[in-house]
Amino acid sequence: MKFGKLSLRVRIFIAMIFLVLLASILIALVAAYQYSEETQDYHKQRLERKETSIKRHINFVIRETSFEVVSEKIPFIFKEEIYKIADVHGLQVNLYDLEGSLLISSKAALPQDVKEKCLNAEILNILNSTVNHRYVQQRDVKGQSFRSSYTYITDQKFKPLAILNLPYLENDDFLSRELNEFFERLSYAYLLMLIIAVFLAFLISKYITKSLKTISEKIQQIRLEKRNEKIVIKSSSSEIDTLVKSYNSMLDELEESAVKLARSEREQAWREMAKQVAHEIKNPLTPMRLTVQSFQRKFDPQDPDIVKKLDEYSKTLIQQIDTMSSIASAFSNFAKMPAQQNEMLNVVKIIDLALDIFNEDYIEFLPEKEEIIAKFDRTQLIRVVTNLVKNGIQSIPEDRQPKIVVQVLDLEKDVQINISDNGSGISKENLDKIFEPKFTTKSSGMGLGLAMVKNIVETYKGTITFVTEENTGTTFTVSFPKE
DSSP states (O other), X not given: OOGGGSOHHHHHHHHHHHHHHHHHHHHHHHHHHHHHHHHHHHHHHHHHHHHHHHHXXXXXXXXXXXXXXXXXXHHHHTTTHHHHHHHHHTSOOEEEOTTSBXXXXXXXXXOTTTOOSBOOHHHHHHHHHSSSOEEEEEEEETTEEEEEEEEEEEOTTOOEEEEEEEEEEOOOHHHHHHHHHHHHHHHHHHHHHHHHHHHHHHHHHHHHHHHHHHHHHHHHTOOTTSOOOOOOOSSOOHHHHHHHHHHHHHHHHHHHHHHHHHHHHHHHHHHHHHHHHHHHHHHHHHHHHHHHHHHHHHOOTXXXXXXXXXXXXXXXXXXXXXXXXXXXXXXXXXXXXXXXXXXXXXXXXXXXXXXXXXXXXXXXXEEXXXXXXXXXXXXXXXXXXXXXXXXXXXXXXXXXXXXXEEEEEEOSSEEEEEEEEOSOOOOGGGGGGTTSTTOOSSSSSOSOHHHHHHHHHHHTTOEEEEEEETTTEEEEEEEEEOO
């Protein structure tokens, strides 16, 4: 999973844990580096202290000797004393003449790779050329680190007598144990700190994203058709406060726009309705006008068939008047918003009554139960069912054996009505227009039936959907809450 796809809360949590781990690693690395540096300083200073002490001891031996203090007598002067010096100070002591040849050593049998019988010219040149006449050589022998210091020993007149060499083994066992103990304690501290960090990271990330989650939930609940609640968050940061103010300001603008849009849609709907009414009324007016004009031209009181002709003219006018009355009733029913009635009724019984008005024997009624109680208006429920069944009957081609199936299902909190037919179905180009007022695929009618059904169902907080397949049939599904 990519880091960018994680939620903000998880990213904050991971980032904080990562920072704690990174800080822990850096502290451990700094501690290890500091230990290495301190170890080097410790060995350097310890060798310097040993060297200073041994040189004082050597100077004391030189002052107390009865031999002539010259380079050639050094082996005799320190024949016994060199072992005492090495034993007292715990360090091997080698003495070379000024030419670099070994004069005497506190350890008679030294490994060849440690003991050198003759110093190389580089060491002699460095000793002679440096101000403090001192040189420290570092080398590794069989995995062990050695420091060898080289310096002059002098007589009482500060004349160089010999070269003092002190091989020093850097034994880090004790310091390594100390470092291991330190890292062990540090690991316990890091573990405790990591546990605390995880807990704090969880709380902090939750606290930081709590306001954002509230805003996100409110944004998801925004609907144009209802009044949206504003966000009220206490003790928020300035950034969150700015975001909340922007959201609340957007809601005010949205509500204002929704009001304007609703007003504009209503005005447009009424304009379209007026055009449709005018168009539908003009259709029967034209034959009525022609009938009256024809009657006016051909009227003859002496005509023996005048009564018969008058009767025909009257029937034509009455038929057109009935058509206009039907048009007026259809638009009146559509415009009338169904009042929501607090009427608990048996949906199965009401639908059964609604289907009784149809004489077709191919209508099959399949209720899941004999009694399903819900809150709905009796008249409006009958209008919904009859309109959907009527549409289903009219959609079946004449060359096909018709079949209409009406189902009533009892869901947990809703009632579901399925009305299926084996008609010609709905074409793809008409899918989005099926619930629009005025839309119809039939040669007669105003196309207000499904729009009226949708209006009724949504008034009772229900939904109407459909599934269709061309030349196979359509199933309309109406769902509405029981209470």
